Amino acid sequence: xxxxxxxxxxxxxxxxxxxxxxxxxxxxxxxxxxxxxxxxxxxxxxxxxxxxxxxxxxxxxxxxxxxxxxxxxxxxxxxxxxxxxxxxxxxxxxxxxxxxxxxxxxxxxxxxxxxxxxxxxxxxxxxxxxxxxxxxxxxxxxxxxxxxxxxxxxxxxxxxxxxxxxxxxxxxxxxxxxxxxxxxxxxxxxxxxxxxxxxxxxxxxxxxxxxxxxxxxxxxxxxxxxxxxxxxxxxxxxxxxxxxxxxxxxxxxxxxxxxxxxxxxxxxxxxxxxxxxxxxxxxxxxxxxxxxxxxxxxxxxxxxxxxxxxxxxxxxxxxxxxxxxxxxxxxx
Amino acid sequence: xxxxxxxxxxxxxxxxxxxxxxxxxxxxxxxxxxxxxxxxxxxxxxxxxxxxxxxxxxxxxxxxxxxxxxxxxxxxxxxxxxxxxxxxxxxxxxxxxxxxxxxxxxxxxxxxxxxxxxxxxxxxxxxxxxxxxxxxxxxxxxxxxxxxxxxxxxxxxxxxxxxxxxxxxxxxxxxxxxxxxxxxxxxxxxxxxxxxxxxxxxxxxxxxxxxxxxxxxxxxxxxxxxxxxxxxxxxxxxxxxxxxxxxxxxxxxxxxxxxxxxxxxxxxxxxxxxxxxxxxxxxxxxxxx
Numbered sequence: 369x370x371x372x373x374x375x376x377x378x379x380x381x382x383x384x385x386x387x388x389x390x391x392x393x394x395x396x397x398x399x400x401x402x403x404x405x406x407x408x409x410x411x412x413x414x415x416x417x418x419x420x421x422x423x424x425x426x427x428x429x430x431x432x433x434x435x436x437x438x439x440x441x442x443x444x445x446x447x448x449x450x451x452x453x454x455x456x457x458x459x460x461x462x463x464x465x466x467x468x469x470x471x472x473x474x475x476x477x478x479x480x481x482x483x484x485x486x487x488x489x490x491x492x493x494x495x496x497x498x499x500x501x502x503x504x505x506x507x508x509x510x511x512x513x514x515x516x517x518x519x520x521x522x523x524x525x526x527x528x529x530x531x532x533x534x535x536x537x538x539x540x541x542x543x544x545x546x547x548x549x550x551x552x553x554x555x556x557x558x559x560x561x562x563x564x565x566x567x568x569x570x571x572x573x574x575x576x577x578x579x580x581x582x583x584x585x586x587x588x589x590x591x592x593x594x595x596x597x598x599x600x601x602x603x604x605x606x607x608x609x610x611x612x613x614x615x616x617x618x619x620x621x622x623x624x625x626x627x628x629x630x631x632x633x634x635x636x637x638x639x640x641x642x643x644x645x646x647x648x649x650x651x652x653x654x655x656x657x658x659x660x661x662x663x664x665x666x667x668x669x670x671x672x673x674x675x676x677x678x679x680x681x682x683x684x685x686x687x688x689x690x691x692x693x694x695x696x697x698x699x700x
Numbered sequence: 701x702x703x704x705x706x707x708x709x710x711x712x713x714x715x716x717x718x719x720x721x722x723x724x725x726x727x728x729x730x731x732x733x734x735x736x737x738x739x740x741x742x743x744x745x746x747x748x749x750x751x752x753x754x755x756x757x758x759x760x761x762x763x764x765x766x767x768x769x770x771x772x773x774x775x776x777x778x779x780x781x782x783x784x785x786x787x788x789x790x791x792x793x794x795x796x797x798x799x800x801x802x803x804x805x806x807x808x809x810x811x812x813x814x815x816x817x818x819x820x821x822x823x824x825x826x827x828x829x830x831x832x833x834x835x836x837x838x839x840x841x842x843x844x845x846x847x848x849x850x851x852x853x854x855x856x857x858x859x860x861x862x863x864x865x866x867x868x869x870x871x872x873x874x875x876x877x878x879x880x881x882x883x884x885x886x887x888x889x890x891x892x893x894x895x896x897x898x899x900x901x902x903x904x905x906x907x908x909x910x911x912x913x914x915x916x917x918x919x920x921x922x923x924x925x926x927x928x929x930x931x932x933x934x935x936x937x938x939x940x941x942x943x944x945x946x947x948x949x950x951x952x953x954x955x956x957x958x959x960x961x962x963x964x965x966x967x968x969x970x971x972x973x974x975x976x977x978x979x980x981x982x983x984x985x986x987x988x989x
Contacts, residue, residue: 403937410703411935431954434975438932438940443748445932449939452956596748624748647933648743648753650705650794 380664381671382657384418386616386638387564388539389501391418391473394633394672395657398620398643399424399477399503399543400449401594404463405470411650416657419473421641422463424505426479427489429455439576439585444597444622445644446574448588451479451508456492468498475541478532479505482512487531494536501539504532504563506554507547507570519545519570522557533562541618544568544609546598551605552612559613566609567618567641569602595644596622603635610636610677624652626659633660636677703935704729708793710785711767716859718852719774720818721783722759728766730795734758736825737926737965740770740795741934742782750778752932753794757822757903757964771821773853797934798964801826801901801924807834809898810841814912816882816904817848820855822926823903827865839864843895847882847904851875883911890919897921906976913968923968929959936961944975 382393396419402408405420414420432452439446454463459476467474476499480486486504493499506519506528518524525542532540542558544551546569555566571592576585602621610617619632620641629640645652660672669675708727716722730740741753756770774780785791801822804811811830813823823844831839847870848854854876860867869877870885878885882904889895902912903926916923929941942956946969957963957970 401937407935407937411705431956432939432942434944435940435942435956436930437942438930438938440750440752440930443751445751447932447938447940449942452939452942595751644751644932647938648751649792650933650935 384639393418393657394639396641397421398641401643401646405467412654414470416654417472419475421475424451424477424479425456425459427456427485434587444593444595446591446593448586448591473500475501475503477503479508483527483531486528487535490532490535503541503543505543507545520548522553525554526557526561529558529561529563539564541565541567545570546605547573552608555609555613559615565616569605569621572598598622606637607635626656629656633676635679706730706793707790710787710789722771724769726767731766731768732763734761734796735800736829737801737822738796738798740793743792744781754778759821759824773818812897812900813844814902815846816908819904836864845886910973916968924965926964927959931960934960944972946970946972
């Protein structure tokens, strides 16, 4: 192994290429935790982000779920916001113009309750200047299939991705739910249907109750867990997906600081999204970018690209190869 | 008005009575920009548990000192940890947030303040500002109706009496003042007819706010209600702090307002009170949470 040359003077190269999407650094906001960007403009220079993923948009505005909509849990929170959003028309007229001038790729998270809605919405956003990519939220119930969540079935996931793919020339990202038996199968289906990039994970299905009032803490009873508590689950999912599909993967789930972000990059995520951490620290994204840069400098790594996917899963007992072989044969 | 992240220094932590504490923080940026009725999100400590910041309204603002105070009652793990903060230590804040109270332009009109439990907090600053605006004589037309479950959950009287304001106490168990709910006492007092507020300012538990809003609407009285809610961000991003919005043009339609951005101060007519679920009433979390 070569001698570590020590901290380099030049700034490390943070740029990443995610299929058709080029980002100046691998850190973006996660949908639903960053509003439409503007909410954070008083706290950080939005121009520094790798990309901004906006709050999920539907064809028509949605009111969302009745409150209470969120509850705090150990190192996490459960939400059941219900995808409240301004709808595609108002997004294009009022929210997008602000984002367009930032010089940052804008990724629009989209969802629908039918396959047709996904297609129609994608077509509508396709011509709008200032959108860099679409991220499909497949964690929605399909009203035509008795409320079954699109993203829990490979065939339904394919059909959603095909509908979007057929309606837009923009890069397509599919955001997967972890609430499935095999996330690899869903990832393969999404990629096979034309998704350029996979992002994962969405929130983990969860619940919280109050022993005194004997009521669920969320009006919706069930919600989605996010925050540091889900990070190990997210790492496992990203690890599996990066090994199941050839396309780039964006890691999401409990990323709070640059160490968390680097863990996802190490296991093969080409970029990361920061979610719940934005609520606690509105400057989290920028601090994570700075932290990654510092790490690369200190470690003497010239660019993030060489770090991505460099996880060493070879023999975990380098001085006992026999033992390793034995274990390996027992496992298989 | 600019929102900011500021590292605040704890100036003073005082146990006032029972589980009620007062925290004074040095935070010149936020204290300089804050208005009464607004709030801050406090990071009680670093780390991931508790994960979220906690919202607290300003109970006093001292812009010239760069300080403000909050009042809180220890009800769970977060507030218990907060009560352990020592002077000299620091805490991260986001603020000032929300819309704040509006004072009537006419300085001579009678005003009623209704506080339930820790709902007294934002009203302390409001009352102080109204009195300093009107002078001691103008304070004669102010009435504070202040209730809690029991006497130990009330602030001592010397915390409340600005020059001239009349305070009417109530406790559910009768351990101090009127025996019964603050809303009952308020209604009985209004029925006597000697005092008729031009506007009322109210902060307290949801059931009380509902009651005060209904009274204001049926008596053609203006009302500003300071609402509380669980919230993750305080800056309009998480959309967790939703309340059902009144939709007078289309009563069937469903729309929500958000306590952090549209509030925390709401007029009586802006909320669809009968659509708020009982669940929204904050559950007792005690020390298990």
